[in-house]
Amino acid sequence: MNNLNDIASKSLGDSTSYAVYTDKVDATLLNPMPRELARGDHDIITSGNGCDVWHCYEATFLGATGIPQAGVLKIIVPHDSEFIVESKSLKLYLNTYDMVKFDKSTDYATSVERDISSLLNCQVTATFFEYSEFENDTIVSRYDIHETVTNSMSVDSYDGEFSIPPATAVIKGIPITHNIYMPTLRSRCRHTKQKDSGAVSIIIRTGVAVDVTSIMKYVYSLREVNEFHEFCAEKIYTEVKKAYGGDVAVHCFYVRRGGIDISPCRYDDFGYDTPVFSGFGNSNVLIKGFQGQ
Numbered sequence: 001m002n003n004l005n006d007i008a009s010k011s012l013g014d015s016t017s018y019a020v021y022t023d024k025v026d027a028t029l030l031n032p033m034p035r036e037l038a039r040g041d042h043d044i045i046t047s048g049n050g051c052d053v054w055h056c057y058e059a060t061f062l063g064a065t066g067i068p069q070a071g072v073l074k075i076i077v078p079h080d081s082e083f084i085v086e087s088k089s090l091k092l093y094l095n096t097y098d099m100v101k102f103d104k105s106t107d108y109a110t111s112v113e114r115d116i117s118s119l120l121n122c123q124v125t126a127t128f129f130e131y132s133e134f135e136n137d138t139i140v141s142r143y144d145i146h147e148t149v150t151n152s153m154s155v156d157s158y159d160g161e162f163s164i165p166p167a168t169a170v171i172k173g174i175p176i177t178h179n180i181y182m183p184t185l186r187s188r189c190r191h192t193k194q195k196d197s198g199a200v201s202i203i204i205r206t207g208v209a210v211d212v213t214s215i216m217k218y219v220y221s222l223r224e225v226n227e228f229h230e231f232c233a234e235k236i237y238t239e240v241k242k243a244y245g246g247d248v249a250v251h252c253f254y255v256r257r258g259g260i261d262i263s264p265c266r267y268d269d270f271g272y273d274t275p276v277f278s279g280f281g282n283s284n285v286l287i288k289g290f291q292g293q
Contacts, residue, residue: 075112161221175247196229199253
């Protein structure tokens with residue numbers, strides 16, 4: 001076999017197995033399942049208090065000007081809801097947000113909250129956190145060049161066709177080291193077209209002027225490119241090297257696909273108002289949303 005897609009097809013699905021490109025939210029993908037069926041199978045006794053907490057680590061959408069936003073979406077479902085949502089269907093549903101524009105992150109969270117509340121016939125809460133706000137064993141807070149984006153910047157290329165213009169100015173003196181970190185890296189699997197989310201760290205040591213905005217736009221342009229992780233890293237390295245020369249290092253930190261964890265809590269009413277999440281990173285942030293903060 002000389003074709004990478006043919007080789008990959010031996011162990012992976014195909015391009016029809018997952019939601020691919022869409023700029024419209026599709027709530028029909030959500031699949032509700034009655035709690036009573038599982039509880040009846042196991043003779044479960046439930047307490048009077050509790051909730052199911054979902055942490056969706058690959059939450060992403062587009063800002064009003066097309067700039068990708070990424071973070072953690074926290075969804076809280078009351079334990080006494082009639083239904084739960086099947087996890088794979090939630091992943092596919094959240095994927096449909098990837099290319100949808102929202103003026104504010106709260107609008108994104110409100111949309112998710114509305115759809116799941118309607119599906120489960122109960123009040124669900126959804127809160128979006130920037131990665132810098134949400135720390136645990138999986139997400140590490142680092143310097144984020146993404147925060148330097150101004151409101152005047154816009155993005156409209158997501159097919160990998162954007163090129164970084166070559167440097168036009170030479171900086172006198174010794175080479176300068178530039179550290180760029182972006183938590184909004186996203187591409188697609190070359191074969192299945194599943195989305196691959198993560199972060200990228202780019203270090204450039206060069207004596208020419210570096211245009212950080214152009215580098216960011218190039219990384220954003222990979223959003224709808226179908227390629228394996230290894231080659232996305234090489235594409236970034238090649239493009240930066242061609243534009244600025246010098247020494248370049250690119251590290252792509254991809255996370256597991258559809259990264260969602262579910263943290264149920266059940267507790268009797270014996271003196272505390274909310275579950276204690278101590279030991280799970282920043283407990284104050286983890287509890288946010290549950291307390292209506």
